[in-house]
Amino acid sequence: MMQRYRSVFAPGLFAGQVAVVTGGGSGIGRCIAHELASLGAQVVLVGRNREKLERTAGEIRDDGGQAGFEVCDIRDEAAVRAAIASVVEAHGRIDALVNNAGGQYITPLAAISAKGWEAVIHTNLTGGFLVARECFVQAMQSGGGAIVNIVADMWGSMPGMGHSGAARAGMVSFTETAALEWAASGVRVNAVAPGYIASSGMDHYPPEAGDMLRAMRHTVPAGRFGNEAETSAAVVFLLSPGASFISGSVLRVDGARPQARMGWPMALPDAAAQQRAAVRPCDGFHRAATPRVFAEREDEPND
Numbered sequence: 001m002m003q004r005y006r007s008v009f010a011p012g013l014f015a016g017q018v019a020v021v022t023g024g025g026s027g028i029g030r031c032i033a034h035e036l037a038s039l040g041a042q043v044v045l046v047g048r049n050r051e052k053l054e055r056t057a058g059e060i061r062d063d064g065g066q067a068g069f070e071v072c073d074i075r076d077e078a079a080v081r082a083a084i085a086s087v088v089e090a091h092g093r094i095d096a097l098v099n100n101a102g103g104q105y106i107t108p109l110a111a112i113s114a115k116g117w118e119a120v121i122h123t124n125l126t127g128g129f130l131v132a133r134e135c136f137v138q139a140m141q142s143g144g145g146a147i148v149n150i151v152a153d154m155w156g157s158m159p160g161m162g163h164s165g166a167a168r169a170g171m172v173s174f175t176e177t178a179a180l181e182w183a184a185s186g187v188r189v190n191a192v193a194p195g196y197i198a199s200s201g202m203d204h205y206p207p208e209a210g211d212m213l214r215a216m217r218h219t220v221p222a223g224r225f226g227n228e229a230e231t232s233a234a235v236v237f238l239l240s241p242g243a244s245f246i247s248g249s250v251l252r253v254d255g256a257r258p259q260a261r262m263g264w265p266m267a268l269p270d271a272a273a274q275q276r277a278a279v280r281p282c283d284g285f286h287r288a289a290t291p292r293v294f295a296e297r298e299d300e301p302n303d
Contacts, residue, residue, distance in 0.1 A: 004063055005038035006284035009236055015040030018091045019239070020084075022074055022131055023101030025052025027199040028150065031228035031285045032098050032235050037065030039236070044087050045069040046131070047101060059287060074101050074127030084134040094139035096239045099128040099149040099171075104164035117163045124167035129174055132189070136182055144186030146239045149175050150231075151250065153195040155258040168193075172250055179248030188247040190238045195254025198225040198291055210293050222255030223268035229285040 019036045023029040024045035037043045037060045045053045045067065053069035060067035068090070072083035087094060102124045107116070132147055139145065151168040152158070158165030172191055179189040196216050217225050234253045237243055252258070260266060 003286040005034050007035050013039040017095035018042045018093050019096040020044045021098045022046045025056050028228050028231050029100035030056045032232045035232045042066045046072050048073050074131055075122040080130045080134050084138050088138050094135050095145050097135045097147045104161050106160050109162045120163040121167045125170045140187045141185045147189045148235045148238050149191040151191045151193045153254050176248045191250040192234045193250050193252045194231045195257045196225050199228050213293050219260055220255040220257045229282045233282050
């Protein structure tokens with residue numbers, strides 16, 4: 001029996017719409033693509049790795065959804081322009097963009113080279129700008145639409161990943177500016193800021209970071225890691241008609257982690273509290289997998 005994404009949103013919510021998801025071949029982007037497709041969208045995945053894109057698009061089609069992909073390095077202006085033109089030519093429209101592609105590595109500021117700094121800035125800021133600009137110019141300027149930029153928990157900045165913190169803060173500013181400049185065309189622009197999310201992205205960090213990653217949940221007032229589906233639900237809401245008067249905003253998905261304060265006695269929820277309806281995790285992604293950083297130690301993200 002074919003399994004489907006168990007979305008909390010109404011079936012057919014995005015029927016007839018075209019949604020572009022960058023970085024849609026893995027991690028949070030893969031989950032977002034699955035949920036949008038399960039709600040009726042024609043999803044177009046954009047990324048550099050053809051194998052990942054083909055695999056995720058195949059999963060979506062196997063689940064009964066519609067998906068295609070464009071192989072593109074979002075840091076390359078000409079490539080981005082061509083990829084978005086290809087989407088518009090194939091589908092005639094772009095209704096939604098999820099600017100999810102990104103990446104960083106753990107290094108203190110003093111050890112970051114100019115090349116390393118620029119690589120992260122170009123991926124997490126410049127690339128997102130280029131994709132959003134082309135979606136606007138080639139499709140949304142005349143047809144309207146909604147954009148969600150994925151940023152990060154950079155409140156209090158990001159020690160150890162200062163290049164990513166700077167890029168994400170820049171993307172928040174870009175989100176606010178685009179929301180103002182593009183509103184006259186019927187385009188809404190918002191951002192989602194995931195906190196500590198148990199996704200495959202955690203497996204890109206070196207093995208020696210494993211103990212730190214596994215311990216991070218103890219700094220979250222909610223007492224656990226978030227999951228990909230919880231991030232996806234925030235994105236889907238901001239793309240939906242339910243957010244029709246929301247633009248220029250950042251929706252945090254972080255279990256109140258930035259509110260943790262030194263010296264304040266933080267009591268973590270016990271198992272019973274975490275099962276209460278108001279805080280029970282949204283776990284609709286039927287193809288979710290535990291990151292290796294947890295599985296190799298036989299530790300679940302919330303144990």
